[in-house]
Amino acid sequence: MSEPQFLTTPEGRRIAYRLTPGQGPTVVFLGGFRSDMEGSKAQHLQAWAEREGRAFLRFDYSGHGASSGAFLDGAIGDWFEDARAALSLAPGPLLLVGSSMGGWISLLLAKALPERIAGLVGIAAAPDFTEDSMWTAFDADQRAALLRDGQVAQPSDYSDDPYIITRRLIEEGRDRLVLREPLPLPFPVRLLQGTADTDVPPAVALRLLDHATGGDIRLTLVKGADHRFSSPDCLALIETTVTDLLAGMR
Template sequence: MPDPSFLVTPEHRRIAYRLTDGEGPAVVFCGGFKSDMEGTKALHLQRWAEQTGRAFLRFDYSGHGSSEGAFLEGAIGDWFEDARAACGLLAGPLVLVGSSMGGWISLLLARAMPERIAGLVGIAAAPDFTEDSMWAGFSEAQRAALQRDGQVTLPSDYSDEPYIITRRLIEEGRGRLVLRDPLDLPFPVRLLQGTADTDVPPSVALRLLDHATGPDIRLTLVKGADHRFSTPECLTMIEDAVGQVLGR
């Protein structure tokens, strides 16, 4: 595979992307926390876009994958800005597909530029997770360590290396929350959620469904699916959800 292309954001971060030309609305994949654009879901949608002649964009946030920057220096606002800059590569309406943290990023994009959004698909979307999952789940000792040392370590189910959570990630995220104020999504929205997801439990999807307002918002719960949501059956469901949004 050829090397990715790069763009420099208005904030002077150099991020990697891969763009497939095709018909619009273009589909934009926003990945998860500490993931990259070479994951199963992103590559599956790449192949789907090539087969259907659909414009498709995937990219790496700064500090992720092939993009420049240090992961530990990043925060939700930085990665939202990266995503917004990547969307600037495309003209016309967009369909956002956000996985886990990418679901939060997609909601921030929808709030920032609603006139460009033709639809949104959330896959185990994790809005406000720095506050409602991380901070809320910290013990008093962990909160004290975060304030004292500027970071705290959490185990990871996906790597032998633990997650290092910085104080900036938590504090900056408080200015990016989307479930505290009205959240209008005036376009088709499809939310996909596994019932066996222990990272982003179904209660998060139900809260988002209850909180958001819009004419066409639907949540599909998949019994037994986990956070990866990458089995062949789940990948087909993602395709179908994108197709539904495009069809509307």
């Protein structure tokens, strides 16, 4: 595979991306926390886009993958700014596909750029997770350590190395919450969620479904699917969902 291209954001961060030309609206994949654009869902959509002649954009947030910066220096607002800058690479309407944290970033983009968004697919979308999943789950000692030391280590199901959660990630995230105020989504929205997801449980998807307003918002629960949502059946469902949404945009 050829080397990625790079974009320098208005904030001076160097963002790696891959843009596939084709028929619009451009499908934009937004990855999750500590993920990159070479993951199975992004790769599957890349192959689909090439096969179908569809415009497709994937990229790495700063501190992720091939982009510049250190992961521990980043926060939700930085990664939102990276995503907003990446969207400048794709003119015209956009279909956002956000996985986990990418679902939160997609919702922030929808609020900031509603005129550009033609549709949104959330895959185990995790809005407000820094507050509702991290800070809320910390005990008194962990909260004290975070405030005192600026970071705290958490075990990870995906790596032998623990997650390092920074004070800035938590505190900056409070300026980006989307479930505490009205969340209009005036375009087709499809939420895909596994019932066996222990990182972002189905209750989060149900809360988002209840909170958001819009005329065409649907939630699909997949029995037994976990947070990765990357089994062959789950990947096929993502592809079908994107294809069906695009078909309705003609």
